[in-house]
Amino acid sequence: KAGVTQTPRYLIKTRGQQVTLSCSPISGHRSVSWYQQTPGQGLQFLFEYFSETQRNKGNFPGRFSGRQFSNSRSEMNVSTLELGDSALYLCASSLASSNTEAFFGQGTRLTVV
Amino acid sequence: KQEVTQIPAALSVPEGENLVLNCSFTDSAIYNLQWFRQDPGKGLTSLLLIQSSQREQTSGRLNASLDKSSGRSTLYIAASQPGDSATYLCAVNRDDKIIFGKGTRLHILP
Numbered sequence A: 001k002a003g004v005t006q007t008p009r010y011l012i013k014t015r016g017q018q019v020t021l022s023c024s025p026i027s028g029h030r031s032v033s034w035y036q037q038t039p040g041q042g043l044q045f046l047f048e049y050f051s052e053t054q055r056n057k058g059n060f061p062g063r064f065s066g067r068q069f070s071n072s073r074s075e076m077n078v079s080t081l082e083l084g085d086s087a088l089y090l091c092a093s094s095l096a097s098s099n100t101e102a103f104f105g106q107g108t109r110l111t112v113v
Numbered sequence B: 001k002q003e004v005t006q007i008p009a010a011l012s013v014p015e016g017e018n019l020v021l022n023c024s025f026t027d028s029a030i031y032n033l034q035w036f037r038q039d040p041g042k043g044l045t046s047l048l049l050i051q052s053s054q055r056e057q058t059s060g061r062l063n064a065s066l067d068k069s070s071g072r073s074t075l076y077i078a079a080s081q082p083g084d085s086a087t088y089l090c091a092v093n094r095d096d097k098i099i100f101g102k103g104t105r106l107h108i109l110p
Helices: none
Strands: A005-007 A010-013 A019-024 A031-038 A042-050 A053-057 A064-068 A074-078 A087-094 A108-112 B004-007 B010-014 B019-025 B032-038 B044-051 B056-059 B062-067 B072-077 B086-094 B097-100 B104-109
Touching (some): A005 A087, A019 A087, A019 A108, A042 B097, B019 B032, B019 B086, B019 B104
Parallel strands (some): A010 A108
Antiparallel strands (some): A042 A053, A087 A108, B019 B072, B032 B086, B056 B062, B062 B072
């Protein structure tokens, strides 16, 4: 059974550009959530999707957005990149919702120069 | 606002010792608590999940306990090995949002 797959693994972008990250959840999982990990702030929740609907959102600016497709795959978009957006972005999938175990992908390392 | 704290931030112990990692959270209204392991530059590996109605979970040399009323959880690692060296993260889940602690960096000395 394949795990959570995130692409690409590494990305270098220039300030002001935009970027799209992809996450394919474990087969059968319908909930996908996104997290940003930085050395200073640790892991912070971005947003969570279930059946193509955003159910919860963290405290990030509107430059951070996401969506989920009918096959549960999810994308995260960051527009007008800033140096401070450099981080490891992690995606997690779970079967349904809060009572179920979350499984994480290997992450996408984004570097903004 | 839920806050998760992990103490200590870093820990070095000789191989073979048993050890305990601590996690505390401020809001006891959680659905579950999960312990993860993270190796440098990698994603998170789920170790143990404890539902809010449970007191503990065991997997191999790992045992996690949960005291929801006091807002505490511990991860016990028996007979530590160099391969256990990693960062261990505690996370609480409520309303489809996971709140993480900053982690404990564990180094097992050969």
